[in-house]
Amino acid sequence: MKNRILPVFIPFAGCRQRCVYCSQSSITGHTSTEILTSAERQISEYLGISGKWDELAYYGGSFTCLSGELQQRLYGLAHEHGFTKLRFSTSPDCVTDENMAMAKANGVETVEIGVQSLDDEVLRLNRRPCGAAETLDALRTARKHITKISAQIMTGMYGENFYSFDGTVNELVAVKPDYVRIYPCVVLKDTELYGLWRSGDHVPLPLAETLARCAYGLILFEAAGIEVIRIGLQDSESMKEQIAAGEYHPAIGDMAKTIAVAIWLGLGHNLVLDKKYINTAYGYNGYNREVCENRLTIKEGSQPDIRRICRGITEIEDHKRNIQRQAAFHAQRLVCSTHNG
Numbered sequence: 580m581k582n583r584i585l586p587v588f589i590p591f592a593g594c595r596q597r598c599v600y601c602s603q604s605s606i607t608g609h610t611s612t613e614i615l616t617s618a619e620r621q622i623s624e625y626l627g628i629s630g631k632w633d634e635l636a637y638y639g640g641s642f643t644c645l646s647g648e649l650q651q652r653l654y655g656l657a658h659e660h661g662f663t664k665l666r667f668s669t670s671p672d673c674v675t676d677e678n679m680a681m682a683k684a685n686g687v688e689t690v691e692i693g694v695q696s697l698d699d700e701v702l703r704l705n706r707r708p709c710g711a712a713e714t715l716d717a718l719r720t721a722r723k724h725i726t727k728i729s730a731q732i733m734t735g736m737y738g739e740n741f742y743s744f745d746g747t748v749n750e751l752v753a754v755k756p757d758y759v760r761i762y763p764c765v766v767l768k769d770t771e772l773y774g775l776w777r778s779g780d781h782v783p784l785p786l787a788e789t790l791a792r793c794a795y796g797l798i799l800f801e802a803a804g805i806e807v808i809r810i811g812l813q814d815s816e817s818m819k820e821q822i823a824a825g826e827y828h829p830a831i832g833d834m835a836k837t838i839a840v841a842i843w844l845g846l847g848h849n850l851v852l853d854k855k856y857i858n859t860a861y862g863y864n865g866y867n868r869e870v871c872e873n874r875l876t877i878k879e880g881s882q883p884d885i886r887r888i889c890r891g892i893t894e895i896e897d898h899k900r901n902i903q904r905q906a907a908f909h910a911q912r913l914v915c916s917t918h919n920g
Contacts, residue, residue: 584666585632587621589614589640594670598695599705599737599771600764602821611649618653622660634688635662641670641693643678650678654685664688668731671717672708679724690721691729691760696736697750698743705737706771711750718754729758729808734792735784735825736764737772741792741903748796752803759800760809763789765825776824786826791903791910793831794838798902801839801889810835830863836885837862838909843888844870845905846895851876852883859883864917866909 589609594601609617618637625632635657642650657665666689667682674692682690696702697711709717721728730751734744751759766776766783775781784792793810800807810832812818819827828834840862844850850860854877861868895901 583631583633585622585625585635585662587618587635587637589618589637589642594641595644595672596706596708597771598707599775600733600767602767602769611646611652614645614649615652615656618656622656626660632662634664634666635660636665636689637667639668641673642667643669643675643682644673647678647681650681651685658686662686666690666727668693670708671714674717674720676720676724679721683724687725689727689729689757690725691731691758692717692721692756694718694730694747694751695733696739696743697747698739701736701739701743715750715754718756722756727757729760730754730756731760731762732796733762733764734796735789737775737781739764744792744796745899745903748799752799752805755803756805758806758808759796761793761796761807762809762812763793763826763831765812765827766823767821768823769821773823783825786828787907787910787914789826790828790831790834790838790914791906794835794906794910795902797835797885798839798842798889798892798906799899801886802893804886806886834863834910834913837866837913838906839885839888839892841867841870841909841913842892842902842905844874846892848888848891849874849876850883851878851881853877853879853881856881856883863913866913866916 622635637653654665663686665685665687667687668691671692671694679690694714695705695707697714699710702710718728718730732747732751766772772781776783797807797810811829812827814829840860844867850871852860852875860871860875860883892898892902
């Protein structure tokens with residue numbers, strides 16, 4: 580059964596500095612009272628819709644960068660509403676043995692850490708609060724105390740290329756977080772990155788390249804037993820209104836999975852699925868439909884297994900170069916077929 584998470588957004592609360600891709604107007608300071616009032620309102624609104632929630636999550640800010648007193652009050656707020664299982668997102672520069680122990684004592688079972696990249700030069704250019712070594716230490720520290728660890732990474736950051744993205748993926752595979760989220764970097768208005776884009780210093784990735792990198796990350800993470808729980812930004816009108824440049828596609832996660840299946844089929848493998856999952860096999864915009872005609876066996880109760888597919892892809896010789904090449908090939912074709920359709 581799917582875990583039902585009640586999300587409480589505390590946007591940029593606790594952030595100690597402004598990264599180049601973050602909106603300046605969004606990170607202005609909020610008082611403790613404002614944060615608590617907003618959290619209380621959100622919890623009450625969701626509970627008014629449904630009382631069936633398994634977990635409460637504090638998203639959008641750097642939870643452990645908040646004062647210890649405010650952290651404790653937010654834990655207390657969740658407990659007052661009957662939540663015993665919690666999670667939050669935070670920045671790697673604010674992960675310590677002390678606050679992770681406090682998190683565990685208050686029922687936190689999952690901590691999501693904003694890694695973004697593990698290339699020191701990319702981190703410096705994007706004004707991230709710490710380097711790769713400190714970020715990796717934060718992941719290891721959180722792992723000592725918390726049941727589940729998630730890493731959030733980006734692709735298409737200022738100064739990033741495929742090799743720096745590949746390095747980030749490889750280092751995270753070695754650390755083995757339980758989950759990963761992959762977010763394409765877009766240019767938002769009222770950001771330093773917006774100015775870099777306008778001056779020509781930053782060129783956002785085209786959709787096909789963004790998609791190819793997301794598919795590449797998906798395959799390597801899943802093959803290593805690390806679940807990719809999200810690819811792409813949250814689909815919202817407010818987000819679309821803020822984007823000045825960069826490729827934003829609400830279905831980029833489905834497209835990345837479609838590419839993984841396409842590579843798998845291209846290696847001569849077959850799919851065995853219940854007929855209710857046929858559209859999953861066909862993929863986004865029916866991209867794999869033609870190939871599936873001769874490679875699909877219908878078997879009641881069989882579900883698509885993206886992890887098995889990704890592991891199968893990585894078993895071939897020189898798999899990383901092949902995945903990079905095939906992901907780029909299928910990403911370009913998929914984007915063209917979608918736009919031409």
